[in-house]
Amino acid sequence: MLARKLADRWLRPEVARFVAGASLIMTFGLAVLMFATARDGQTALRQNLGNDYAEFLVAGQILNDGESSRLYDLELQDELLHRLLPKLAKDEHLPFVYPPFLAEIFRPLARLPLATSFACWLVITVGLYAASVGLILRLCPLLTGSERITAWMLALAFPPFATECCLGGQISAIGCFFVTVSLYLGTTGRLLGSGLALSFVLYKPTLLVLILPMLVVGRAWRILLGWFCGAIVLAGFSLLAVGFDVCRDFVELMLGYGQSGGSVGQGFKTIKYVDLTAFFRLAGMSRSVARPLGFAVGGLIGIMLLRSWMKLAGGRISDLAWASTLALTPVLNVYGPIYDVTLVVPGVLIGSNALRRQSPTEWPLAFRWLLAIVFVGALVTQPLAQTLGFQPLTLVLLALGLFFLREIATERPDGPDVLA
DSSP, X not given: OHHHHXXXXXXXXXXXXXXXXXXXXXXXXXXXXXXXXXXXTBOTTSSBTXXXXXXXHHHHHXXXXXXXXXXXXXXXXXXHHXXXXXXXXXXXXXXXXXXXXXXXXXXXXXXXXXXXXXXXXXXXXXXXXXXXXXXXXXXXTTSOHHHHHHHHHHHHHOHIIIIIIIITOOOHXXXXXXXXXXXXXXXXXOHHHHHHHHHGGGGSGGGGTTXXXXXXXXXXXXXHHHHHHHHHHHHHXXXXXXXXXXHHHHHHHHXXXXXXXXXXXXXXXXXXBOSHHHHHHHTTOOHXXXXXXXXXXXXXXXXXXXXXXXXXXXXXXXXXHHHHHHHHTTTSSSOOBGGGGGGHHHHHHHHHHHHHHHOSSSOOHXXXXXXXXXXXXXXXXXXXXXXXXXXXXXXXXXXXXXXXXXXXXXXXXXXXXXXX
């Protein structure tokens, strides 16, 4: 079989580590180049230092200036953004559209010069993500030492993290960290703590679009109680920090973005998104067609997810259920930017432990190919999407999620649960 022969030749651990290592060296080199050549916030690569990071600094600066009532004043945001990045084109905008409690995190960083602030954030980002990988691997006792090294290298070099979060200044490592903490606490029986950790993912509610329904269908009531309590605390903190009117401004801003079409709204670069609506929009369909078609296809896959969730015992969410849910979260969404594909990593790792339990001697051939295509595809998916007229990473993530769903049907009922 050709696929197996090619896999045995090229999809070997040493090849994976070489590719990951080369990717990490290139990422580090680009980071050094960006910092060394930054002038007025612009680098020799003709990109902003930290790209999207400036939007978070602007939010922190608004709070530091005592202008919390204007946190979601887009004109003020734009004025401060172009003051921070004087070489940024006048028609370029980076609006801060996250909840108030997230803006509070960036107040200390906003007091620093851009380069220093971004360097500090890089350390925080890598730390959060490394903690995520380390915690998940503690839930994977069946992986060998060599496999753990390979997993570490591939995870750190994964382009949605290395390129989009580290070099691009995005904050998906936060969501990855709290989802992982939730998984870890759930596994060790601290269900309320698991839900509390998951509540912090409310900094970006779209990341919960599949996780919360899975918990509801799986009847994980104590986790949901913890999540609800955490959500109340975060809402209360936001109200105390900026007041009711600003919180209302945030809700109205979110509703406005939702009505404008999510990832296919005005001004969004469709090649940077992997959700189904963006996929059909990039393929040439109008917004009026892409959205209902995306929901229709997503609904069919959602039914498959629902059927797998209904097999869960009360309050016990299996590792393969988490793996399939996390793999499909960026795709079955109204807003799935490529940097949020970082969330797939803990799902792949926890899913790999389940696969090893079912097949102790070797990895399934389909899984080996899917991992390789996900990694390489994420590296080149944006230029490919621009050339091909569709987003190939969407299809690969769909295939990965469906693969895990298929494996659920053959999962041993006596296997350990991720949330018990």
